[in-house]
Amino acid sequence: xxxxxxxxxxxxxxxxxxxxxxxxxxxxxxxxxxxxxxxxxxxxxxxxxxxxxxxxxxxxxxxxxxxxxxxxxxxxxxxxxxxxxxxxxxxxxxxxxxxxxxxxxxxxxxxxxxxxxxxxxxxxxxxxxxxxxxxxxxxxxxxxxxxxxxxxxxxxxxxxxx
Amino acid sequence: xxxxxxxxxxxxxxxxxxxxxxxxxxxxxxxxxxxxxxxxxxxxxxxxxxxxxxxxxxxxxxxxxxxxxxxxxxxxxxxxxxxxxxxxxxxxxxxxxxxxxxxxxxxxxxxxxxxxxxxxxxxxxxxxxxxxxxxxxxxxxxxxxxxxxxxxxxxxxxxxxxxxxxxxxxxxxxxxxxxxxxxxxxxxxxxxxxxxxxxxxxxxxxxxxxxxxxxxxxxxxxxxxxxxxxxxxxxxxxxxxxxxxxxxxxxxxxxxxxxxxxxxxxxxxxxxxxxxxxxxxxxxxxxxxxxxxxxxxxxxxxxxxxxxxxxxxxxxxxxxxxxxxxxxxxxxxxxxxxxxxxxxxxxx
Numbered sequence: 001x002x003x004x005x006x007x008x009x010x011x012x013x014x015x016x017x018x019x020x021x022x023x024x025x026x027x028x029x030x031x032x033x034x035x036x037x038x039x040x041x042x043x044x045x046x047x048x049x050x051x052x053x054x055x056x057x058x059x060x061x062x063x064x065x066x067x068x069x070x071x072x073x074x075x076x077x078x079x080x081x082x083x084x085x086x087x088x089x090x091x092x093x094x095x096x097x098x099x100x101x102x103x104x105x106x107x108x109x110x111x112x113x114x115x116x117x118x119x120x121x122x123x124x125x126x127x128x129x130x131x132x133x134x135x136x137x138x139x140x141x142x143x144x145x146x147x148x149x150x151x152x153x154x155x156x157x158x159x160x161x162x
Numbered sequence: 163x164x165x166x167x168x169x170x171x172x173x174x175x176x177x178x179x180x181x182x183x184x185x186x187x188x189x190x191x192x193x194x195x196x197x198x199x200x201x202x203x204x205x206x207x208x209x210x211x212x213x214x215x216x217x218x219x220x221x222x223x224x225x226x227x228x229x230x231x232x233x234x235x236x237x238x239x240x241x242x243x244x245x246x247x248x249x250x251x252x253x254x255x256x257x258x259x260x261x262x263x264x265x266x267x268x269x270x271x272x273x274x275x276x277x278x279x280x281x282x283x284x285x286x287x288x289x290x291x292x293x294x295x296x297x298x299x300x301x302x303x304x305x306x307x308x309x310x311x312x313x314x315x316x317x318x319x320x321x322x323x324x325x326x327x328x329x330x331x332x333x334x335x336x337x338x339x340x341x342x343x344x345x346x347x348x349x350x351x352x353x354x355x356x357x358x359x360x361x362x363x364x365x366x367x368x369x370x371x372x373x374x375x376x377x378x379x380x381x382x383x384x385x386x387x388x389x390x391x392x393x394x395x396x397x398x399x400x401x402x403x404x405x406x407x408x409x410x411x412x413x414x415x416x417x418x419x420x421x422x423x424x425x426x427x428x429x430x431x432x433x434x435x436x437x438x439x440x441x442x443x444x445x446x447x448x449x450x451x452x453x454x455x456x457x458x459x460x461x462x463x464x465x466x467x468x469x470x471x472x473x474x475x476x477x478x479x480x481x482x483x484x485x486x487x488x489x490x491x492x493x494x495x496x497x498x499x500x501x502x503x504x505x506x507x508x509x510x
Contacts, residue, residue: 013186016182016185016186017182017186020176020177020182021175021176021177023177024175024176024177025172025175028172028175029172037175037177038177038178038181041177041181041185042181042184042185045185045188046185046188049185049188093174093175093176094171094174095174098167098170098171099170099171099174102167102168102171103171108271108325108327110307110309117168118172121164121165121168121169122168122169122172127449128447128449137354137355137488138439138447138449139437139439139488140488142437142449143437146380151305151307152164154305154329155305155327156164
């Protein structure tokens with residue numbers, strides 16, 4: 001029994017290390033602060049450890065982690081009293097002016113647009129997959145991406161071809 | 163390219179090693195505690211203490227005016243709720259009251275909560291949409307968005323959060339600011355995933371039109387958008403189209419691509435819109451390659467807005483697919499002239 005248990009733990013560790021950046025970046029993209037991303041990161045992997053869900057394949061595992069990250073972000077969003085105790089200004093992890101400017105422009109988008117932008121442009125997920133993972137209608141995701149692009153074009157002006 | 167810049171930015175974001183180590187230790191030792199700084203009390207105690215702090219210490223704005231709307235503001239804008247300043251100024255027109263509840267002006271951004279209430283009827287419902295008719299009166303261009311954050315059925319009141327960014331990062335300055343709303347849509351009907359009964363067996367190459375005014379386009383993959391787009395010649399509405407307020411006006415092949423055209427009359431007054439897609443026998447969705455919008459410039463009464471969807475499905479494959487769509491139509495448009503001027507207080 002012990003080897004089985006150890007092997008399971010090994011899998012957990014490997015998976016956490018493998019998906020750590022993905023979960024953290026999605027959480028950061030949606031919330032815009034390291035503090036919130038830290039909270040969500042812990043919550044997502046604590047759920048993962050606690051439930052140890054069975055996955056059919058890696059795509060299934062990735063989809064589960066993305067969905068839980070989004071859910072935890074929404075939960076954090078609704079727990080209003082917690083956030084008021086945190087400082088509003090915190091160090092952002094960017095050094096170049098381009099990254100800092102882009103970060104501030106993206107923060108002007110509603111969170112639901114930021115998550116679609118992140119999954120589409122960073123995770124390179126097709127719309128059908130985003131729709132499946134977020135449990136949203138394909139047309140809804142497409143509309144959100146179109147609107148997010150339109151807002152970004154306004155915000156970024158001619159700086160980037162969105 | 164935006165994708166490259168976005169990836170460059172995100173690549174800079176990593177969880178701290180301490181954070182990862184803490185989570186990994188949980189897998190090794192079966193710990194289930196989260197790495198929070200406050201671990202001395204159980205959650206209910208923390209919650210009670212926090213609520214006490216909120217009520218008695220942290221929120222001077224609440225002390226001035228205790229209003230249920232602030233529960234909503236804390237829910238929607240938790241990070242900035244304490245900076246919202248009560249306004250409570252209203253205007254009434256056409257039996258509709260618009261109240262500016264609270265505002266937070268910082269830098270070039272104005273965030274304003276407004277409540278719309280029907281004093282005489284039930285024109286406001288949980289589908290209400292301000293239809294981009296809101297603005298702050300400033301001499302500079304701005305971008306804005308609005309979301310309905312609550313609808314109270316008992317009072318027929320809808321609350322919105324309007325966010326307006328003035329372009330050029332100019333600080334919004336002055337003694338006062340005026341917000342106006344000119345119209346709203348309501349009584350919307352949502353058609354989701356409905357089948358559109360079409361006999362595809364006789365679809366053929368179709369006539370195209372020369373003179374159209376393109377108003378926009380889009381695609382899942384922007385590389386799929388051709389340099390030159392050709393639209394079908396509109397015909398009369400398809401009788402069996404299952405949506406009131408939207409018509410299907412043409413379907414046919416152009417250069418081997420299947421075009422499907424839908425149209426809306428007087429769309430500037432209705433905002434009726436939707437999209438179409440195909441499903442195969444397994445229920446998999448086949449998206450369009452691209453779509454584009456145009457206005458017919460030929461002689462006619464009233465404006466017609468067209469949207470044409472272009473699919474890469476060959477005639478011989480059509481028997482394997484069925485056409486579906488999602489649509490939204492508005493049942494009522496209410497006009498008015500609601501304007502509220504309130505003191506401008508920069509929070510920064």
